[in-house]
Amino acid sequence: MNASPSCVFPLVVAPYVKNDKVNLLDLEIKELTNFFVGLGEKPFRAQQVLKWIHRQGMDDFSQMTDLSKALRECLSSLCEIRAPLVVQEQCSLDGTRKWLIRLKDGNHIETVFIPEKDRGTLCVSSQVGCALNCSFCSTATQGFNRNLTTSEIIGQVWQASRRLKSIQNNPEENVPFYKCLITNVVMMGMGEPLLNFEAVVKALSIMRDDLAYALPRRRVTLSTSGVVPNIDRVSQEADVSLAVSLHAANDELRNRLVPLNKKYPISVLMEACKRYAAYKPGRHITMEYVMLRGVNDKKTDAKQLVKVLQGIPCKVNLIPFNPFSGTEYETSTVEAIDAFRMILVKAGLVTTVRKTRGSDIDAACGQLVGRIQDRTRRHAKFLAKTSKQKLFLSD
Ligand code: SAH
Numbered sequence: 469m470n471a472s473p474s475c476v477f478p479l480v481v482a483p484y485v486k487n488d489k490v491n492l493l494d495l496e497i498k499e500l501t502n503f504f505v506g507l508g509e510k511p512f513r514a515q516q517v518l519k520w521i522h523r524q525g526m527d528d529f530s531q532m533t534d535l536s537k538a539l540r541e542c543l544s545s546l547c548e549i550r551a552p553l554v555v556q557e558q559c560s561l562d563g564t565r566k567w568l569i570r571l572k573d574g575n576h577i578e579t580v581f582i583p584e585k586d587r588g589t590l591c592v593s594s595q596v597g598c599a600l601n602c603s604f605c606s607t608a609t610q611g612f613n614r615n616l617t618t619s620e621i622i623g624q625v626w627q628a629s630r631r632l633k634s635i636q637n638n639p640e641e642n643v644p645f646y647k648c649l650i651t652n653v654v655m656m657g658m659g660e661p662l663l664n665f666e667a668v669v670k671a672l673s674i675m676r677d678d679l680a681y682a683l684p685r686r687r688v689t690l691s692t693s694g695v696v697p698n699i700d701r702v703s704q705e706a707d708v709s710l711a712v713s714l715h716a717a718n719d720e721l722r723n724r725l726v727p728l729n730k731k732y733p734i735s736v737l738m739e740a741c742k743r744y745a746a747y748k749p750g751r752h753i754t755m756e757y758v759m760l761r762g763v764n765d766k767k768t769d770a771k772q773l774v775k776v777l778q779g780i781p782c783k784v785n786l787i788p789f790n791p792f793s794g795t796e797y798e799t800s801t802v803e804a805i806d807a808f809r810m811i812l813v814k815a816g817l818v819t820t821v822r823k824t825r826g827s828d829i830d831a832a833c834g835q836l837v838g839r840i841q842d843r844t845r846r847h848a849k850f851l852a853k854t855s856k857q858k859l860f861l862s863d
Contacts, residue, residue: 564826595659
């Protein structure tokens with residue numbers, strides 16, 4: 469017999485309370501279990517509710533038919549299931565979809581879904597803007613506002629699944645069902661996930677949970693520009709795949725491309741990758757390398773990269789640079805990318821070239837910008853710089 473649910477706030481939920489209601493999207497299974505136990509309920513209620521929320525995409529407690537009416541009413545009065553709102557959808561010619569998502573405080577972020585023959589990848593944001601200022605990334609030009617909460621991160625997956633299900637169920641949309649399935653998630657949207665550690669790790673555990681999205685470890689990837697102390701933490705506290713945004717094989721160049729390198733230089737980053745590999749034997753780290761014409765795409769760069777990666781179980785993903793308005797960089801030529809790739813392959817490194825998707829709607833890597841209230845004044849500076857360049861060009 470269940471104890472009748474009490475409608476008094478259990479103490480255990482206090483840390484998650486933002487307004488007056490608890491947003492259940494903020495809670496992973498352990499926290500949800502504590503929440504129900506705090507209500508005087510059986511722990512397995514958490515499993516039922518997690519399934520309703522994430523498998524069924526439900527946000528209405530009154531429809532959770534395997535809960536008693538009293539419990540449903542209690543939940544409606546205490547809690548909410550509130551994801552950030554999708555306010556715009558753009559669909560690329562190649563089927564990629566980009567959603568503009570409005571947060572409670574008026575900031576906007578972007579989430580992208582990339583359907584391919586054998587998989588559907590959701591690219592999720594972790595912060596409003598980004599604080600890192602990588603010189604080839606368009607999100608950087610927007611500046612930074614704040615970290616996303618767990619509900620805002622997992623809420624992107626929740627909204628995307630609901631939208632894709634409704635597309636799948638609508639014959640007028642005429643989209644084959646396999647193009648509506650999220651099989652992979654990459655934390656490669658706006659922001660640096662390892663600078664928002666707790667919220668990101670919680671969201672990752674919900675993505676992995678069999679009662680929620682049930683994504684296998686290999687299909688959830690966290691990409692970092694190299695926040696070394698948190699690479700160590702992630703190996704202990706999350707069970708996902710790791711990608712590292714390397715982009716250069718010497719410190720002088722990497723300092724320019726990824727300024728975080730001044731804090732954690734390549735040798736320190738590679739040591740962290742070795743420690744990670746030692747904790748997680750048998751796993752490969754993906755090394756991301758953006759191909760910038762005449763900047764990091766020469767044969768000598770490739771040879772240097774081979775040396776840097778020696779002894780690290782990894783594969784390399786070459787990303788053709790995606791241009792954006794005001795950038796000083798250009799994409800490497802197809803020939804340069806191929807020659808670069810061949811040097812790595814000959815040295816025994818598995819190397820792939822990322823296909824550019826959704827560029828006609830600015831949904832490709834590094835093109836996500838949202839609409840954010842910049843707290844760093846970087847956006848204003850970027851606009852001033854680009855308008856000066858335009859004046860100069862039209863002189
Ligand atoms: N902050 C994280 C995740 C965000 S970006 C990180 O740095 O890894 C995801 C990937 O896209 C990173 O490898 C990033 O360096 C790359 N990227 C950013 N801007 C790009 C651009 N304009 N063209 C191609 N790739 C870009």
